[in-house]
Amino acid sequence: MTQRSISNANRKGRARAGLKTLSVAAFVGLAAMTAGTSVLAQQGSPFSTVLKINDAVITQYELDQRIRFLTLLRIPGDPVESAMKGLTNDRLAAIEAKRVNLRLTNEQIEAGMSEFAARANLSAEQFVAAISEGGVAAESFRDFVANGLLWRELVRAKYGSSISITEAEIDRAIATGTRRLDMQLLLSEIVIPVEGDPSNALALANQLRRDITTEAGFASAARRYSASPSAGRGGRMDWVPTSEIPAQLVQLVLALGPGQVSPPVQLPNAVAVFQLRDVIEDTTAKPPAVSVEYAQLMLPNTPSVFAEAETLANRIDSCKDLAAEARGLPQDRFVTEKKPVAAVPQDIALELAQLDPGEYSAALTRGGYRVFLMLCAREPQLESEGQAINRDAVRAQLQSLELEAQAGVWLEELRSEAIITTP
Structure with missing residues (x-):
C-alpha cells in the first residue's frame, strides 16, 4: 500500500461536515x-x-x-x-x-x-x-x-x-502500547440533511448502503443526495488521521472492507454514510518516546557459538535467568542497561526492535565475542522522574478485554438457545 504525505493545513482547511460534527463521546450535553x-x-x-x-x-x-x-x-x-x-x-x-x-x-x-x-x-x-x-x-x-x-x-x-493475566501478557501489552497504531483513512461521505424526524433520512441511508457496491455508485449518490461541500467531488474526502475522527466512527469504518459502505451515522441535523476507499499507517504523527531494558552476555566467538546460544536460550525465559547463568563471569562479560531508544547504539537498537521481551539475538559481535543480546522490557518513556507504569491497571484492562470477548461468545450461545418470535 502506497504511503502518502498529508498537508495538515490543506486537510483542516476543508469542510468535513460529517466528521467534524459527530460527538467525540457517546454522550451529549443538555443543549443537544x-x-x-x-x-x-x-x-x-x-x-x-x-x-x-x-x-x-x-x-x-x-x-x-x-x-x-x-x-x-x-x-x-x-x-x-x-x-x-x-x-x-x-x-x-x-x-x-x-x-x-x-x-x-x-x-x-x-x-x-x-x-x-x-x-x-x-x-x-x-x-x-x-x-x-x-x-x-x-x-x-x-x-x-x-x-x-x-x-x-x-x-x-x-x-x-x-x-488469569500473566506478567508476560502485561509486558506484551505495555510494549504494544508503545508502538504506533495510528492510521489514515481515505473516505467518501454522503450527508443527508434532517429537519425534525430523521426516519426518512435513515431509510434513505439504509437503502444507499444496500444498493451501493462501487465507488462510482457512491459518487453518483453523493452528488444527488449529499449536503456536504464534498458532494461536488462525489463525496470524496482527503486522507484523514484516525486521531482526528471520533473513536466510535473509527471502529465503524475499520470494520469495512475497501468499497463497503457504513451503517447510518446520526449527526446533528443530518444522517451520514461513509465509504472506505483505502487505509494506510499514519506516519505523520510523532511516535511516543520509548525506553528499553536489555542484557548482553559475551560468548566466546567459536564455530559452535550459535548452537551454544540456542542451547542457552532454551534454558532461560528472562533476563533474570540470564543473569543467573552469568554469575561468576567477569563484570565486563555481562551487562544490563536501561536507556531511551534514542540513546541505544544503532546496531543494538535495530536488533532490539525485532525482539519481544525474553527473546534474544546473536547477530552482533564485540571485541572477539559474540553478543547474546536479550530484550528485558520495552516501555513508554515517562515524562517525569519517579513515575511508574501501573501494571495493575494494565492487568485490569486486559481482564476486561478478555471478559468482553467471553461475554460476546456467551451472548451468542444464549441467543441461539432462545426461542425468539415476532407477532
Missing part, C-alpha cells in the same frame, strides 16, 4: 438533547408486543423509548436496529439472571445511573431532566443502566475467576 431529534418505530399500541424471547416480551413502548434514547446519544448506526438488538440482549440477560437468582440492589442501580450521567458531566438528576426533554422517561434510563449492570455481573460471576 431536544425533542426534535426523537424518532419512533412503526406505529401501534404502546403495549403491543414487537418481539418475544422465550416467555419475555419487548413492547412497542420499550422499543420507542430505546430508539429515542440512542438517538439522543447520537450512537453511530441505525437506532432502530441497535435498539432492537440491545433490548433482545437485555431480555436474554434477564432470563439468565433469573435462572441463577442474581439480583441488583437499588444502590447498585443508582450508582450506575450516576456513573453513566457523569460521562456527560451531569448528575443523574440533570441527565434524567435532559433526556426527558427528548421524550425519554426516567424509568427507561434506569432499565437501560440496570440491564447493563446485570449482564456485567453475570459475566463476572461466570468467567471472572477463570481469567
Whole structure:
C-alpha cells in the first residue's frame, strides 16, 4: 500500500461536515438533547408486543423509548436496529439472571445511573431532566443502566475467576502500547440533511448502503443526495488521521472492507454514510518516546557459538535467568542497561526492535565475542522522574478485554438457545 504525505493545513482547511460534527463521546450535553431529534418505530399500541424471547416480551413502548434514547446519544448506526438488538440482549440477560437468582440492589442501580450521567458531566438528576426533554422517561434510563449492570455481573460471576493475566501478557501489552497504531483513512461521505424526524433520512441511508457496491455508485449518490461541500467531488474526502475522527466512527469504518459502505451515522441535523476507499499507517504523527531494558552476555566467538546460544536460550525465559547463568563471569562479560531508544547504539537498537521481551539475538559481535543480546522490557518513556507504569491497571484492562470477548461468545450461545418470535 502506497504511503502518502498529508498537508495538515490543506486537510483542516476543508469542510468535513460529517466528521467534524459527530460527538467525540457517546454522550451529549443538555443543549443537544431536544425533542426534535426523537424518532419512533412503526406505529401501534404502546403495549403491543414487537418481539418475544422465550416467555419475555419487548413492547412497542420499550422499543420507542430505546430508539429515542440512542438517538439522543447520537450512537453511530441505525437506532432502530441497535435498539432492537440491545433490548433482545437485555431480555436474554434477564432470563439468565433469573435462572441463577442474581439480583441488583437499588444502590447498585443508582450508582450506575450516576456513573453513566457523569460521562456527560451531569448528575443523574440533570441527565434524567435532559433526556426527558427528548421524550425519554426516567424509568427507561434506569432499565437501560440496570440491564447493563446485570449482564456485567453475570459475566463476572461466570468467567471472572477463570481469567488469569500473566506478567508476560502485561509486558506484551505495555510494549504494544508503545508502538504506533495510528492510521489514515481515505473516505467518501454522503450527508443527508434532517429537519425534525430523521426516519426518512435513515431509510434513505439504509437503502444507499444496500444498493451501493462501487465507488462510482457512491459518487453518483453523493452528488444527488449529499449536503456536504464534498458532494461536488462525489463525496470524496482527503486522507484523514484516525486521531482526528471520533473513536466510535473509527471502529465503524475499520470494520469495512475497501468499497463497503457504513451503517447510518446520526449527526446533528443530518444522517451520514461513509465509504472506505483505502487505509494506510499514519506516519505523520510523532511516535511516543520509548525506553528499553536489555542484557548482553559475551560468548566466546567459536564455530559452535550459535548452537551454544540456542542451547542457552532454551534454558532461560528472562533476563533474570540470564543473569543467573552469568554469575561468576567477569563484570565486563555481562551487562544490563536501561536507556531511551534514542540513546541505544544503532546496531543494538535495530536488533532490539525485532525482539519481544525474553527473546534474544546473536547477530552482533564485540571485541572477539559474540553478543547474546536479550530484550528485558520495552516501555513508554515517562515524562517525569519517579513515575511508574501501573501494571495493575494494565492487568485490569486486559481482564476486561478478555471478559468482553467471553461475554460476546456467551451472548451468542444464549441467543441461539432462545426461542425468539415476532407477532
